[in-house]
Each structure stands twice: as C-alpha cells, then as structure tokens.
Amino acid sequence: MDVPPPFATVRDLRVELTRPGRDSRAQQVLKGISLDIRPGEVVGLVGQSGSGKSILGLTLLGALPERSRPAVTGEVRVGGVDVLTASPKTMRQLRREKLGVVFQDPMTSLNPTMRIGAQMVEATGSRQLAIDLLARVGVPEPAARMNVFPHQLSGGLRQRVMIAMAVAGKPALIIADEPTTALDVTVQKQVLDLLAELRAELACSVLMVTHDLGVAGEIADRIVVMRDGEIVESGGVAAILTRPQHEYTQRLIASRISLESDRTRPLPMFEPSGEPEDDELVERIEAETYPVWRPAPGAAPAVTVRSLTKTFAQSRSTTLRALDGVSFEIGAGESVAIVGESGSGKSTILRIVAGLETADRGSVVTLAVAGRPQMVFQDAGASLTPWMRVGELLAERLSVEGVPAREHRERIERALDVVGLDRSVLRIRSRELSGGQRQRVALARAAIVPPAILLCDEPTSALDAWMAANIINLLRHLRHEVGMSMMFVTHDLSVARLIADRILVMRRGVIVEQGAAEEIIAHPREQYTKDLVGAVPDPVFAERAA
C-alpha cells in the first residue's frame, strides 16, 4: 500500500525570537521540532501557553512576527513549498490556495471596521460564494449578515465567519490556533463539530493548536505534546490519552479538569514553563483533603438574595431581562457555583452582589460581621495595579476594611503564608512578579480580611490547563484555611463540580435547576442542564469507556 507523502514536513526547526521592548535578548522558542502532517490527518498540538505551539503554527504559515526579528533554521515544507526561502509571492499563493487559518479570538481576528461581506469576499472572490459559505457554516440569514459589522454578531457566529473564511479556498491544511478557547462550552462543542464536518467534506488536514487535551481528543487523529519548544511525545489519541508514556503528558492528563476529577483532593500541580521550582505550598496543598461541607446549625447565611430583577436597555425599543426574580441563599462557608451560557444572567448576579451594579428590584443581604465581598476576576493576576508593591496592595485592602495600622504587618505576613509567598515579595512591584505569583497575590488580597463572600467571575476561562488547575487549587486551599463562602460563576460544569458544594443552573435570567454538585451532574433533569453536561469535552473518559 502506498503511503501518500506528508502535506507538511517540519525538520529540526529552530526559531529564535527577540521580543521588542523587554531586555531584547534572543530567546529560543522552538528547539528542534520535527513533525509531519499527512493529507487528511487531524493533528492536535497540545501544550501550555509559552510552549511554542502557536509559533509553530505561525511558522507553517510563514507569518512569524517581523518585529520579533525571527531567526529560523531547519526545514519547513508545506504543500511542496519551502516556506523558509519562498518569495513573498509564492507564500501568498500558498496561503490563498492551500492554507486556511482560524485564530483564537474571533472578536479581534475580524476587522472591526469592515463589513462581514467585504471580509468574506476577500477570501472567496465572489459575493454569492460568500453567502453560500456563510450558510454552510451555519450562519442564519447569511445574505443579511453580509452587511453587518463583526461587533453585531455573537462570539459563536463570529468564529463561524472566521471558519468560513478559512475554508473559502478549499484549503489542504487548516491551521486552527485555539479556535474555541474564547467560547462557551456549548458553543465550543458546536464549533468543534463544524470543524470536524468541514474536514470530512474537504478531506483536508487540520493542525489543531490547543492547551486543552479534551479539545484535541475530540477532533484529532493524533496528538503531539509540546513543552518549552520541544515535542515530548506524540501518538494516536487513544494511546496518548489512556497510556501516556512521558511523565509530562501524564501530569497534563492528571491535572485536566474533567467531570470525574476527584472532588475531595486537590488537582495535581506541576511547574509551568519558566516558573521557579515550587515551594512548600504545593506540598501543603497536595496533602490537603476537602471534606463535604455541612451547614453549621443556627448559622446565618453568608448571602441572602431575594427576588432580584434587572433589565438592561438593548436599544431604544427593546430591553433585555437579565434577571427575572432570582432568589437563593449561600450558607456560611458554603461554595455555590452559578452555571449558564453567556447571557444567562449569571455575571449580573455576581456584579449586583459585589455592588458594581444595582438591581431594579429585590434585595441582597450579606453578613455584616465579615469584610466586604471581594471579586476574583477572569484574569486574577491582571487585576493587580502594575506599579504598586505587593505590600502596598495588601495594606490598601486592610485600610479600607478599617484594620488598625499596627496590625497590618502581622495580617500581611499571615496572608502571605496562606498563599505560600515569601516575605521578600512585599517590596516587589506587581508587574515584576511571575504569572503564578500574581494569582497568589490577588487571592491573598481578597482573603486578607475574610470577606462575607468571595465572588469569582470565570477565573479559569482565560487560562491554560496548568494555570486553571493552579487557581482552583488555590481557591480551595483558601477556603480550607480561611473558611470563606464562595460564589463562583462559570460556563464550565466540570469546574463548577470541583469548586462548589451546590450548583445553580441559570438560563435567561431564571434559575432552572439547582442541587448538590454531584447530583446535578449525575442526574440532570432539565434538557438545558443535560446539554451543558454533554458539552464538556471528555475524551479521556470516552476512550476508557470504549
């Protein structure tokens, strides 16, 4: 039997980038990568952020950022073209005729000042073809949508448009760089299904770049695991997911948050690229077990929410009812997750409890004896003021809560201990901290005066698997040590299950279902909840069951 030659071949690829601005030292981002992509094959390229996986994708495209003054050695052949030496004209032709690209964030990868139609036609060459393609990728009323601007579409629709542009030239290879990371779980599933369908239709290859083993497992034939610019392991999906050979892959799989992660134990932690060898906190956390929460008899609830209603004006004539009479309580020390798609109203509740938004009707009562409610944002580390020293950031919160200055030192040191940071960070400005340290400081600040409730707004959704596992562990550790109540908003049921004792499922401004976390996942009653459960990509489980 003849094996067709690979469509793309990478041999001993080394890439050095000099990022402008910083200390301007050249950094080796890819350290000798060799990879084949066969015709029709779907390759899942998995790694943490900073592993070089996106740079590999850009190299295949011949699109390394010129500002970083890339120095490239090795060999890269795509569709018979030597990418490293080809003329700009040849590269343009290659991109137009044989390659399609889908980037991560559909909001920023479409031109905001150009109508969808004009952007489509750039790829298709004809208006009719553009409309047909939009219809094919599931954009409703495609002809009308040609005339709108990107910001007038939802995230899922924008990504469909992006995919339509990628497949316009009937490409032989689609490079998809984290195409679903910015999307809700349910939308993620639809987009993955669409990609799989199109791949079958076009019989093209796909390079799926992702930090999520689950996503790679859903769609790929073969998985390639990268770390620090090197390939550590590659093989068939089943082999990698069920019998990973390399220790790094094993840890990636173990730290993956799934519907069957152990709820009583922390997630396995492992070092991200470039973080210092970790400290005793990891050992402390790894020794922890989390007992089932039971309400203390006679304790007042931490938060009582009564018939919250909130309406937003969408335009002059239409309004959106974000919350429609929502009531619930969160017990002292309890952790509750609110789960739903974008637009379900879950973030609005959070913002009202935090005092960032006022309700039209209804009431929120929080425990008066504790500190004010604190927020943990999507990117917790980014919520620190970059030029302030860690000590100042922590003291600021203490002053606001009225803690006398003579107690500051002791409280600050205790907070640092809880998150396992050395006293020496107190004099460091937050922009000089590593990503992991920043997360810890943000959490230390939130917990330094135990708040009536800790409000978490999708703190894992923008992070790769390592960072997500890290912050979930930290949150559970904090709860364990400080005993706070938590309210956790997420679209991902597997995260909700780990962090919460109880789950509220929201849809269109009302709570459609609620119950103990395990119960909701195991026996969802509403179709909507069942869809949410089904959307969690869980190929490891599927492979083992098969």
Add this chain to the structure above:
Amino acid sequence: MLRFLARRFVSLLVVLLALSLVLFLLQSLSPTDAVHMMLGENASAAQVAHMRHELGLDQPLYVQYVRYLGEVLHGDLGISYQTRKPVSADLAQFVPATLELGAAGMVLAIVMGTLFAVSSLAVARWAHLLTGVYRNLILALAAAPPFLLGLLGLILFYKEWGVLPASGRIDDQSFSGPTGFMLVDTLAAGRPDLFGNALQHLLLPALAIAIGPSLVIGRVFASSLRGTLDFDYVRTAMAKGLTEGQIVRRHVIRNASNPVLSLVGLQIGAMFAGTLVVENIFGWPGLGQYMSRAIGTNDFPVISAVTLILGAGYVVVNTVVEIVQAGLDPRLRLAA
C-alpha cells in the same frame, strides 16, 4: 447614523451656547468699561448715563445676554472701539486670510505627519539602532515654538537665500478677489503667475505653524500604525493571501487613523494659537494681527468676536472629526 448626527448636532449647539455665555460674562465682568471706551475720559455723567441706556447696559444681565445672542446670530458683533467700524465688516476682511493660512497649515501638518509616521516605521524596521536618534530629533523639533521656526525660516529662506518673500499674502497689492482666499481668487481670475506668488507667500508661515502639530500627529500615527499591525485581523488578512499593500490599504490605515483624527481636531487649537504669533512675524493680514492690535488697546468687542469665531471654529472642526470617525468606525456610532 442619523441619530448619531442629530446627537452630535445638539451637543454642538449646546457647546456653542456655553461659549457665547462665557464670552458674554467675561465682557460684562471686564474692568474695561465699554461706555468710557466709546465716549472717552472726558464725557459727562449725563452722557455716560444716556449711553448706558442706549446700549441697554442698565438692564438685567439675562436680558443683555439674550440681546447679545440675538445680535450675534444676526451677524452683529458690535463696533470696534478702535476702527469705529462694525467688527463683522473687519472680520470679513481678515477671516479668509487666517482660514487660508490655517487650512494650508493643517494640510501640511497631516501630510508631513504621515511622512514622519511612515519614515519612523521604516527606520525602526531597517535601521532599528537609529530609532532612538530619530525619535529624539523629532522630539526636539516638536518642542520648538512656532515663532522660533518662523524666524529661522525668515533668516534662511528670505535673508540668506532670498528664495521666499518675507511678508504679506501677495506681491501685487492691487489684486483682490471675491472670496478673499488668494489661492482660489488667483486661479479663478486665470492668473497662474499670481497663484504661484501667493503660494510662495503662504509657504513659510504655513510651515511655521504646521511643524509642531505635524510631529505630534506623526508620533501618534506611527504608534497607532504599529499597534494596528499587531492586531489579529492583520494576521487574518495575511492568511487570506492578500499582498502587503492590500493589507495596509484595506485593514490597517482605516483602523489606525481614528486616534490620529482626534489629535488633528485637538491640534487645530494649537494651530490657531500659532497663527496669532506667526501672522505678526510674517505681516499676514489676518485675525492674528487684528487680535493683537485689539489686545493692545483693550478693544473688547474685537477680542470677544475673534475669540467667539476661533472657539466656534474649533468646536465645529472637532464635531466634524467625530462624525468622520463614526463614519470610519461603526462601533463609535453605538457608543454615542
């Protein structure tokens, strides 16, 4: 878009009204007494009282304001204490000169700013070691005040090399046209020779007011271009197989130009301020000269009228800028 335009228009009116109110209050608070200025120091008390009544100055302030507003709307800006002519008649003579200078300065500033932006990107790309030198050079030029640049221009181009005239709008003093814009009038009269001459007169003063703003515009434009080139949609465009030219024309320029436009609007103010000085250096018969004479003699109707005209021009230009920006970026229409 229509709603957007309506809103911009209403807020334009509100700002203009506020401007007129401020000017009116300044006028009535001014220590210079209008009646004394008109009648001279030796007028009798009866004459003064009569004049006060005549001018309506004995009426409540809000009545005076409403009347002032009515007069302004009818084009009546009062009588100059000094020339004893209606201020509006003087303005008709001086405004075109200043407008011509200002417009030429603005066009030059935009063109030169674009060149600076493109060249600084080119320097960063092809000779990045020189980037710092280039940036400091530009910074030094941007810090030079217009009068210094004007004097320098005079010394070099007039005194040393004798290639450009030193003052006035045109050599042939007898020439005049219907619009008051020399470049337009000379062309309309079919006199290319005079057009060239007017252009020569215009060049130095326009350059003097344009250099500062052009460097500011150039710097912002360059950083805006750099930022836009980093956007994902530029990568998307490249992935479609578009040429570099197509990418820049269709995807970069439009998205990069919005912050620059805001700046152009704001720089108009700096340019007006520049014309007041530069017109004196180059003997340019415009608002600047008119204004500096008025300031010297406490000619308040003139000061107030010129301020009103310049202020209104500033507000109108910035409103136009906002409308153009909304035309370029659909998201701004929503935000308004």
